[in-house]
Structures are given as structure tokens and as C-alpha cells.
Amino acid sequence: MLLKLRAGEKLYLNGAVIKVERKSTLELLNDATFLLEAHVIQPEEANTPLRQLYFVLQTQLMEREASPLALRMFIDMSAASRAAFGGGPVSDGLRGADDLVESGRIFEAMKTLRGLFPLEAELMKDKASANAA
The missing domain is CATH 1.10.167 (Regulator of G-protein Signalling 4; domain 2)
Known part of the structure; x- marks a missing residue:
């Protein structure tokens, strides 16, 4: 699964919070639980x-x-x-x-x-x- 993140965007991945400094694309190669910042309240x-x-x-x-x-x-x-x-x-x-x-x-x-x-x-x-x- 490919995840495209904007500069400064956060990704919540398997309980960890990841923040990218610049526009990035991440590829998840196995089953993972994640939420994009836009989906978090x-x-x-x-x-x-x-x-x-x-x-x-x-x-x-x-x-x-x-x-x-x-x-x-x-x-x-x-x-x-x-x-x-x-x-x-x-x-x-x-x-x-x-x-x-x-x-x-x-x-x-x-x-x-x-x-x-x-x-x-x-x-x-x-x-x-x-x-x-």
C-alpha cells in the first residue's frame, strides 16, 4: 500500500506517530494499522x-x-x-x-x-x- 504524505503531515502507524518534513511516499509492505492525520479527531x-x-x-x-x-x-x-x-x-x-x-x-x-x-x-x-x- 502506498501512502502519500504532505510536508509536515503526521501518520499514526501501529501506535507510533510519524511526521514527515517534506512531501513523502511510504510503501507499507505488510499488514499495518494506520491513520492519516486528516482522519484523526x-x-x-x-x-x-x-x-x-x-x-x-x-x-x-x-x-x-x-x-x-x-x-x-x-x-x-x-x-x-x-x-x-x-x-x-x-x-x-x-x-x-x-x-x-x-x-x-x-x-x-x-x-x-x-x-x-x-x-x-x-x-x-x-x-x-x-x-x-
Whole structure:
């Protein structure tokens, strides 16, 4: 797998943080767990239920020691989030993310959650508008 990084960009590879000084291309010759800087959210950005779930999965990929605890947290938080959102596309997406996590496809589950962020924002905006009325 080829990874193209911009100058100053960070790569999170098997728990290590790698920063390149100039534009670089890395070739991974074996199976590795990695996240590009663009896919990483900071703790203060985990300010909604779906972003918190994303952060938990991110932690699972980045910190191997935390992986079993992060998986348990994801399962519990996902179930609570599905219940809070009720039916609809967000709950359906969460079920899809659960299935991906169960099959070990963490990065794909994170991608699914990122795709749900706009729906969550819209639902939260609608709820805030209804509460203000």
C-alpha cells in the first residue's frame, strides 16, 4: 500500500506517530494499522455521540493496549446511541458500523461514522430548534 504524505503531515502507524518534513511516499509492505492525520479527531472535537464513538474507535487503532477497553466502550456507547436516536438512518448506520467493528474492520466503521456526522448535526439542530420554540 502506498501512502502519500504532505510536508509536515503526521501518520499514526501501529501506535507510533510519524511526521514527515517534506512531501513523502511510504510503501507499507505488510499488514499495518494506520491513520492519516486528516482522519484523526482531537478529544475536544469528540463533542457529539457519533464523534465520541469515532474517537473510541480511533483510540482502539492508535493505542493497542487500550484496544479491549475501547472495544467494550464502543459496544456499550453504540447501543446507547442507537436507543437515543431511535429508528432511522443514523441508527441504521450505527448497526452497519457495529457489524464492521465485529468483523475487525475498524477503519471502515470509522468511515461509516464520519458519513453519519452531517445527519447527526441536522438532527441535533432540529432538536435544538424544537426546544427553543
